[in-house]
Amino acid sequence: MLKVGGLNLGNPVMLASGILGSYVSSLNRIAEHAGAVVTKSVGLKGREGYKNPCVLKLECGFLNAVGLASPPARDFARELEGFNRLCPLIVSLFGSSPEEFKELVEIFEVADAFELNFSCPHAKGLGLEVGMDFDLVYEIVKTLKGKTEKPVFAKLSANLDYVELAKVCESAGVDGVVVTNTLRGLAIDIVAKKPILSNVSGGLSGKAIKPIALKCVWDLFEEVEVPVIGCGGISNWKDVVEFMLAGAVAVQVGSIFYYGYDVIQKILEGLKSYLRINRLSLDEIVGLAHKR
Numbered sequence: 001m002l003k004v005g006g007l008n009l010g011n012p013v014m015l016a017s018g019i020l021g022s023y024v025s026s027l028n029r030i031a032e033h034a035g036a037v038v039t040k041s042v043g044l045k046g047r048e049g050y051k052n053p054c055v056l057k058l059e060c061g062f063l064n065a066v067g068l069a070s071p072p073a074r075d076f077a078r079e080l081e082g083f084n085r086l087c088p089l090i091v092s093l094f095g096s097s098p099e100e101f102k103e104l105v106e107i108f109e110v111a112d113a114f115e116l117n118f119s120c121p122h123a124k125g126l127g128l129e130v131g132m133d134f135d136l137v138y139e140i141v142k143t144l145k146g147k148t149e150k151p152v153f154a155k156l157s158a159n160l161d162y163v164e165l166a167k168v169c170e171s172a173g174v175d176g177v178v179v180t181n182t183l184r185g186l187a188i189d190i191v192a193k194k195p196i197l198s199n200v201s202g203g204l205s206g207k208a209i210k211p212i213a214l215k216c217v218w219d220l221f222e223e224v225e226v227p228v229i230g231c232g233g234i235s236n237w238k239d240v241v242e243f244m245l246a247g248a249v250a251v252q253v254g255s256i257f258y259y260g261y262d263v264i265q266k267i268l269e270g271l272k273s274y275l276r277i278n279r280l281s282l283d284e285i286v287g288l289a290h291k292r
């Protein structure tokens with residue numbers, strides 16, 4: 001059993017937020033193999049999200065501006081009552097004030113832990129825009145840590161000064177940081193001569209962002225004490241080993257699920273063989289690349 005910020009995980013590979021929509025059936029399927037599953041981000045009121053096209057496949061990954069589309073919190077909490085509990089359930093929350101986040105924590109009794117979305121790059125007044133206000137982030141984390149005994153993780157973005165923000169979260173008592181969310185990006189249709197996404201810009205995920213996410217993990221491992229969870233462009237077990245050698249205690253996988261549901265099983269098989277061949281334990285590889 002692996003302990004990450006007070007949460008017991010069967011293995012270090014989690015499902016990243018937002019990847020499989022807001023239905024519990026998909027989470028239940030992934031929970032059979034995952035270390036933990038993170039839900040789609042949810043706020044107090046439902047959000048429709050942006051019009052199509054809102055997800056675009058690129059050669060190097062995906063660009064999306066779904067716009068935090070989600071059901072109202074109470075409806076989603078009811079949906080999550082059907083979670084099979086084969087692994088911990090982390091509920092991802094968005095909001096714009098400590099009071100909103102506090103109410104969300106009360107609603108999601110079903111959660112084993114919370115992930116705070118300070119990083120979505122395409123929702124006005126939410127996500128990344130909240131993450132830019134370090135005082136507000138401090139207040140939100142501090143308020144929640146005074147409210148719940150459950151682990152609280154903060155999801156950060158490489159588009160921000162993530163080291164400073166992680167330190168702010170740490171000083172407010174956060175149990176771990178997740179880095180990174182999608183990164184601001186744009187695509188233009190050269191025939192129509194206009195941006196492709198209905199929201200104009202969106203968030204880039206997948207292979208293209210892996211080196212950026214890896215560098216974030218590397219820096220945070222050196223700068224903060226709290227556990228670092230790596231996310232961004234992970235597509236196989238070798239990527240997971242890289243993230244762990246850089247300092248991640250666990251990882252989240254997202255876009256790669258578009259190519260099949262058996263991603264986590266394959267990663268775990270490869271990771272196990274790597275550890276056996278190298279005669280190392282999971283604990284021993286975390287941050288090992290820093291000992292040069």
Ligand SMILES: Cc1cc2nc3c(=O)[nH]c(=O)nc-3n(C[C@H](O)[C@H](O)[C@H](O)COP(=O)(O)O)c2cc1C
Pocket residue numbers: 016017018019040041055062064066068092117120155180181182204205206207209231232233234252253254255256
């Ligand atoms: C379609 C889509 C929806 C997403 N929705 C959310 C979300 O609701 N909350 C969140 O924190 N991250 C969301 N993300 C970001 C992912 O959780 C992840 O941080 C990002 O995609 C990088 O990981 P990846 O390269 O493995 O996909 C979303 C990503 C995609 C592609």
